[in-house]
Amino acid sequence: MPQIETSVSTASPQFQANADGMRALIKELRGIEERAISASDASRERFEKRNQLLPRERVALLLDAGRPFIELAKLAGYGMDTKNPEKSVPGAGVIAGIGYVSGVRAMVVASDSGIAAGALQPGGLKKILRVQEIALANKLPFVQLVESAGANLTAYRVEDFVEGGATFRNLARMSAAGLPVITVTHGSSTAGGAYQTGLSDYIVMVRGRTRAFLAGPPLLKAATGEIATEEELGGAEMHTGISGLGDYLAEDDRHAIAIAREIMAGIDWPQEENEARDFADPLYEAEELLGIMPMDYRQPVDMREVIARIADGSEFLEFSERYGGQTVCGTIRLRGWPLGVITNNGPIDPAGASKATHFIQACCQAGTPILYLNNTTGFMVGRSYEEDGIIKHGSKMIQAVTNATVPQFTIYCGASFGAGNYGMCGRGFDPRFCFSWPNAKTAVMGGEQAAGTMIEVQKARAARKGEELDQAQLDTMKAAIVQMFNGQMDAFYNSARLLDDGVIDPRQTRELLAELVSIARAGDQRQPNRMQFAVARP
Secondary structure (H helix, E strand, O other), X not given: OOEOOOOOOOOOHHHHHHHHHHHHHHHHHHHHHHHHHHHHHOOHHHHHHOOOOOHHHHHHHHOOOOXXXXXXXXXXXXXXXXXXXXXXXXXXXXXEEEEEEOOEEEEEEEEOXXXXXXXXXXXXXXXXXXXXXHHHHHOOOEEEEEEEOOOOHHHOOHHHXXXXXXXXXXXXXXXXXXXXXEEEEEEEEEHHHHHHHHOOOEEEEEOXXXXXXXXXXXXXXXXXXXXXXXXXXXXXXXXXHHHOOOOEEEOOHHHHHHHHHXXXXXXXXXXXXXOOOOOOOOOOOHHXXXXXOOOOOOOOOOOHHHHOOOOXXXXXXXXXXXXXXXXXXXXXXXXXXXXXXXXXXXXXXXXHHHHHHHHHHHHHHHOOOEEEEEEEOOEOOOHHHHHOOHHHHHHHHHHHHHHOOOOEXXXXXXXXXXXXXXXXXXXXXXXXXXXXXXXOEEEOOOHHHHHHHHHHHHHHHHHHHOOOOOHHHHHHHHHHHHHHHHHHHEHHHHHHOOOOOOEOOHHHHHHHHHHHHHHHHHHHHOOOOOOOOOOOOO
16 A cells, blocks of 8 residues: 655644644643543542542543543533633533443443532533433443432523433433443432433442432422431432342442442453454654644645554555545555545545545445545535536535445544535534544634625625615624634534534544544444343332
8 A cells, every 4th residue: 555755844834833833722622621620629528528439530440440441522511601711611510431341342421420519511411412322323331420419400491301301211222222231329310310320221329328219308398298318218228128229239439330340241241353453553653743734724734644644554545546636535544454534635626526425435335434534614616616516516425424334433633614514524424433633623614704705795785775884884793703603613612512522632543543443343243132122120
């Protein structure tokens, strides 16, 4: 397979400026992520007094040491819970990711009860629904570490209540699909949230700490006049000895997690058949990915330079290189496994769309997964492109992406604008996984384009009415539109709204993709024991 010969000069001022800009964004990203850890850790004294572990300590104890853990949606809810982003805590009150539990790769979800007692933060519902979707798509067992005050009633929205039912529906779907649902209820699991525990196949409860009931003492007294303690209503001893809701009684958090690991070890889960293959590392250092992408998405870049730092041996077999050149398609190997790649060196023209369509279909024929490296301002516009059938050929590309039969993975590396986002398997097209680099921009169009469009509309309207336009008003309108669009296109804003699965350091791209492809491949091979119904409580 041909090797890509880099033309990047790491000593050039442009490379250094790009790298400095990317490092600044990564530093900002790490600072935002650290807020969730610090906010939870601030509750340490309270947890220790109750002889409890902090949520992240629980997760660490559950996972196999030294094995990969891909934390998902770490920026969920960022900036959505306050008008002051500097004080916003990301994560939406949930810790979630894919890791190994007793040798089995599983989806792990934990209430971050060190923050607001584990009450769901803005974006928490979307985050849980997304990770459940990932577990179902990749046939992963689902392990929950529950301790939550439930919904935030001061920020109650009826739509969250109604749509929240899908989280329980998904637990039932996972169980019926043969995906074990294992739950450790460390503390509160009340009201509607009690079904988070009840809809599990295996339930571990902690003596003196677990609380699971549909109505707590205050509501019970108000509704019926009955007086009962929390322990009497929903304690671990009652549920494991009387109601039958709990299966295992643990003495503390450590014991509970040890039981959860034993449960997973005792399940005859199909072993993954991702045999290791020989491969060569890329010829170029991952560190160089920091300086390749310009901070200004309007500046040109050859995305082959990115491919060269991801692919085994920097080898890339380009498909139809001389046709539709701004759309780059080809095959690489990633840790020995074949992977199709589609990326952009500019807008997508009719030839590029046709080429991409052909390549997607060929990958489906061969069973080769596809990686989309987004870097486009959209499909080409103009009279000649309309005459050449840009709508028709763009539609074919979108049809191919929509109906592809192989796993698809998306990384937003630069711009992802307009229908180009759709043709390049944006989040709305259900890629198996979707991540962003910190510099990525996603929007229907650039802010300047949007402002220019609206000004032209205003001018045409004024001309039809014979009115004069106030230039000062036009300038104010333009500035407002640019600010609105630019404020919504950056990677952090989009990731907070679950429009990707997380923002990553570009240097992590190869290792992350290798793990994601492995997860998808193993999931597609796995044949769990499906049932008509979920496992029901005794």
